[in-house]
Amino acid sequence: MDFAARHIGYVIAAYGVALVLLAGLVGVIVLRMRAVRKRLAELEAQGARRRAPARASSAENSSAKPAAATFVEGRKPS
Amino acid sequence: MFNYLANPNRFLRVQQKVQPWLVALTALVLGYGLYLALVVAPPDYQQGETVRIMFVHVPASSLAMGIYVFMAVAHALGFVLRHPLADAAAKAAAPIGAVFTLISLATGSLWGKPMWGTWWVWDARLTSMFVLFLLYLGYIAVWQAVDEPHRAARVAGIVALVGVINIPIIKFSVEWWNTLHQPASLLRAGGPAIDSSILTPLLWNMAGFALLFLTLLLYSLRAEVLARRARQMELAQAGASM
Numbered sequence: 001m002d003f004a005a006r007h008i009g010y011v012i013a014a015y016g017v018a019l020v021l022l023a024g025l026v027g028v029i030v031l032r033m034r035a036v037r038k039r040l041a042e043l044e045a046q047g048a049r050r051r052a053p054a055r056a057s058s059a060e061n062s063s064a065k066p067a068a069a070t071f072v073e074g075r076k077p078s
Numbered sequence: 079m080f081n082y083l084a085n086p087n088r089f090l091r092v093q094q095k096v097q098p099w100l101v102a103l104t105a106l107v108l109g110y111g112l113y114l115a116l117v118v119a120p121p122d123y124q125q126g127e128t129v130r131i132m133f134v135h136v137p138a139s140s141l142a143m144g145i146y147v148f149m150a151v152a153h154a155l156g157f158v159l160r161h162p163l164a165d166a167a168a169k170a171a172a173p174i175g176a177v178f179t180l181i182s183l184a185t186g187s188l189w190g191k192p193m194w195g196t197w198w199v200w201d202a203r204l205t206s207m208f209v210l211f212l213l214y215l216g217y218i219a220v221w222q223a224v225d226e227p228h229r230a231a232r233v234a235g236i237v238a239l240v241g242v243i244n245i246p247i248i249k250f251s252v253e254w255w256n257t258l259h260q261p262a263s264l265l266r267a268g269g270p271a272i273d274s275s276i277l278t279p280l281l282w283n284m285a286g287f288a289l290l291f292l293t294l295l296l297y298s299l300r301a302e303v304l305a306r307r308a309r310q311m312e313l314a315q316a317g318a319s320m
Contacts, residue, residue: 001116005127007192014131014185015116018138021184022290025177029294033301039308048311 084162086303093296100293108286114279122276131189133279136264137287138181142210143245145175145291149217150242153235163299165231166306168238169221170298174291176214183207194258202251203259206244213241227306 002008083089115133122129149168156164186204187197198204217237224230252261263271270277 001130002121002127005121007126007128010188010192011127011130014134014188017184017188018134018181021177021181025174025294028173029298029301033297033304036301036304036308040304040311043308043311043315046315048315050307050310050314 086162086307089163090300090303093300097293097297100289100296104286104289104293107282107289111279111282111286114282119279120275125193128189128192129276131185132276133283135182135185135189136280137284138178138185139207140284141287141291142175142179142182142207143248144288145171145178146210146213146238147242147245149175150238153231153238156231157235163303165227165235166302167295167299169231169234170302171291171295172214172218172221174294174298176211176218178287178291179207179211179214183211199258201257201259202255203248203257206248206251209244210241210248213237213244217241227309 001011083092111133115130119130119133121127149171152164152168152171155161156168183204186207190199191197217234220234220237221230224233249262251257252259264277264280272280
């Protein structure tokens, strides 16, 4: 690449903009992962489980699934 | 493979194993592509050094459109097959697609000023690409606005499936209307109209950008699966305390 060429500033600016935007994207994704991991660790420390403890009424029906259990797959409880 | 990864736990295991290799492959391919683009490729006989902007602009534009199609297909599979990770994959892909669209718009503008004499014109290609950016923002806003993931997925899916009509409009805008933007020179009848000295670095960069998307998508999807798991634990905790 010829750094003395005409319009070279536009080329440098284009690569700079792409680099900054991609670095920002990676940063946002990594920060979100950290926040999610932190939240999971807090919940586990509190003894939270993915399924609510079975209640007396629902325990009678062994096939009943706790409503919250299906949310991990982004699905409405059936 | 598609059904195999439908299980979120299995996906997390596979993603963890694949991630380091994918990061390394992305760095290698993208690094080599940038070396070809910035060092090896000659200046164009008409565009001069500004042709190097194309090595970022073209891959970013292709991915901006490709990611939106990916999101629409993912939602369609979510609606029809009820694949558990389909909606989450589309959600994870959206910010990546929005950033690639912004890179496409910004680098296109930076190329347009020296070559066309203007930063922006409201021609069909540029306008439809800008509409794509707005669609990405609208899609992301839906996920932010609706709390319940299943309902958010349904509304976002409609946005993705309706908005995908914009993709052929972007692709064929240069043929259907008289635009300042040049016609297709890569995917066209009769093969690419680009010299191999420019085409080879371009293809390497397209591969590198595609790998970067895949790497970021899988990592982001992992975060989404874990976030849903945390939400599930919060709901179970709230249910237990009632």
